[in-house]
Amino acid sequence: MNIGKVQQAAVLLFARQGFAATGIRELGASAGINSATIYHYTGSKEELLVQVMRTCLDEMIASGSAALRLSAEPTIQLAALVSAHVGFTAANPLTARVAEYEMRVLSPLNREAMQKLRDDYESLFAQVVERGIRVGDFSTEDPTMARLALMEMGTGVAHWYRPDGRLTLSEVQHNFVMMACKILSADRSMLAGINFIHPPVQLASEPPGVPVVSAH
Amino acid sequence: MNIGKVQQAAVLLFARQGFAATGIRELGASAGINSATIYHYTGSKEELLVQVMRTCLDEMIASGSAALRLSAEPTIQLAALVSAHVGFTAANPLTARVAEYEMRVLSPLNREAMQKLRDDYESLFAQVVERGIRVGDFSTEDPTMARLALMEMGTGVAHWYRPDGRLTLSEVQHNFVMMACKILSADRSMLAGINFIHPPVQLASEPPGVPVVSAH
């Protein structure tokens, strides 16, 4: 028995029903262990959630930062960042959703810490957009809105992407990069020949198999 | 005492903490009445949520359908629909968020009914995108993804729009319409002189004043 199994069960149920609506007994049952045993792996239900969220956000920041280091060109950075974001979200749809939706149930201290991580992650997008505009590679009526739209759009992938769906992950990533470029009026030809797509990490907390709700 | 007050309290708390994490006592206290009195206005906590969601989705469908009736031109329809979507979301951020997030806590029967309404609403976007592509007004690598991105983007407005913020609602709506056109490579000049922006309805369930979380 390892903590990954418990985390997977937790993520599955938290994504499906929400943290508050998921009982610790239900969680144990889903992981195949007694509910009391969960307390050998974690201090409390909230701490279990925090661990999952922290790992998720840490990885998002790491892969996002890595994307930015690929090049100094804003357009290539944008492509790599959007691609990493979409890739991660598609590879870890349930964990990503839980990390987004369940922020609100945390106690103030934990929420503050997690929100800080998310803000750090979002600032990666803000940096790229801002520099791209500054150097004249991007153009938009409102940089803030463009950034928010970009992120929201990519996050939405968690709601519908299926590994066995109509499109491969690479195709999805590619399309999103194209849309991002359109929104920011970036010159897509700059991406020719550049491999900005990197395979996403699969978190230990991400349950295998089909997601929570039916596809669109 | 009227049900609007209860609904506003419910939406505020459901948006802030989630349905499952909100107690009926807390709800009563927030509405200024005894928790037992809530049961004069509604049959159960879930029914209260369903009423709010149904009103919200009904209005979304109504205003979306009205937008489509404004013109036969796909580009104008797109603009009107996106504008209505963003407007409604900005005018009713908490109610809209609750209607989206809390679908999962519903019992099967209610969830089915609410999901049907949401699907109806989403199909409005699908119709416009599909027809715009068919007649050659829009161009995209993947219509489905484009539609999902469009919607997700607009819904995100609920997370950050403030009536007293940097931008007026009209500006926000305008910018989103522009981004939508970019994503679909629609000819924005077709919108010149067309007033596709209509003032959104304010639902009785939408609590007045500032939203749940701090701005980005």
Added chain:
Amino acid sequence: MNIGKVQQAAVLLFARQGFAATGIRELGASAGINSATIYHYTGSKEELLVQVMRTCLDEMIASGSAALRLSAEPTIQLAALVSAHVGFTAANPLTARVAEYEMRVLSPLNREAMQKLRDDYESLFAQVVERGIRVGDFSTEDPTMARLALMEMGTGVAHWYRPDGRLTLSEVQHNFVMMACKILSADRSMLAGINFIHPPVQLASEPPGVPVVSAH
């Protein structure tokens, strides 16, 4: 609207589900009035029960006492008393059952008063049995047990007697008188030509129509 209707509704529901399991709203609905209106007729749910019980026990004592006054002969007294008991129980099965079963839910003061009435009623049987034995008309191994058996037996009529059943009330009364005589080894020939059967009173609290449970 009169109190009889409320009492009938109360007796019907109390007999069917018990006093504690019957709500005041349910009671109002069954009587066709608002639950608050019940408080125009009675001070509380318990008081409503007490009124019904008191009327019932008063009438039992009255008809039992009248039976004893019919004759000075123990055997005739026994016949009249058993006949009155069975007759009353058959005519008011639900009220009689409520008066018996629901004694325990009363608050101490009311219970004491009602128990006193029931004791008074039971003492009528004790008197007859004791005198019959003293003067040599009755014979039994244990007078107390015989008396208890007599009463219990007759009370059981409430469980199965139906006005439209196989036997007329007179026949039932007659048969019970015969069984009583057998138990006490009384000389049944003494009853020849004596009309010891009197028509029972129908209480206002007794609901019309068929009783609570199906017949045996």
Added chain:
Amino acid sequence: MNIGKVQQAAVLLFARQGFAATGIRELGASAGINSATIYHYTGSKEELLVQVMRTCLDEMIASGSAALRLSAEPTIQLAALVSAHVGFTAANPLTARVAEYEMRVLSPLNREAMQKLRDDYESLFAQVVERGIRVGDFSTEDPTMARLALMEMGTGVAHWYRPDGRLTLSEVQHNFVMMACKILSADRSMLAGINFIHPPVQLASEPPGVPVVSAH
């Protein structure tokens, strides 16, 4: 901690106040445990009642059936059955009372099942009476009424029998058998030398000590 203790507390309180008037907290307090712990032993308040009733009725059927197997003589069967009935009722007055009184609070499914058991038990009496009459050993004006009177009478023992009372259990059983024979005009001499009295089973659910209400 064992379930017997909980059952005893339940039977005591159910008999004293009724099922509906007994709270789960009160029940826990009476058993010396937290109310939540009760749900370790049983699924619900009703299930607790059902378990008690089923055990009681099963044992009644078992001991009644055993009584009938003692002999082929209707008179001896009657004596054994009445003796078993009275013995069981005297040994388990509270459980027997609860099994009888609280049938009505059960949900339809459970009530049906329990009523079936009671009907099975009552049919034992019907069989004996009917056969006794058919072979000419018994005589009565109405077999059905005689049977009902017999049972009702014996059940009444629960209301007054005390182990430390004026009469031993054997004496009570003997007297009831005599009364039963009188009612059915059975030849009591057939019982001479036959030991039709067997010691009753004491159920785990029967609380020790003095019963609910004061003696007559």
Added chain:
DNA sequence: AATGAATGAGAATTCATTCAT
């Protein structure tokens, strides 16, 4: 490492009752 038993706190909901209309 794992669990069954146990519990105090809290959940949603219903209760009998009051009162202004």
Added chain:
DNA sequence: AATGAATGAATTCTCATTCAT
């Protein structure tokens, strides 16, 4: 006379958590 609105107290049951084994 009758009622809809309102409520404090109580209901059954579930909760996350602890602990001895």
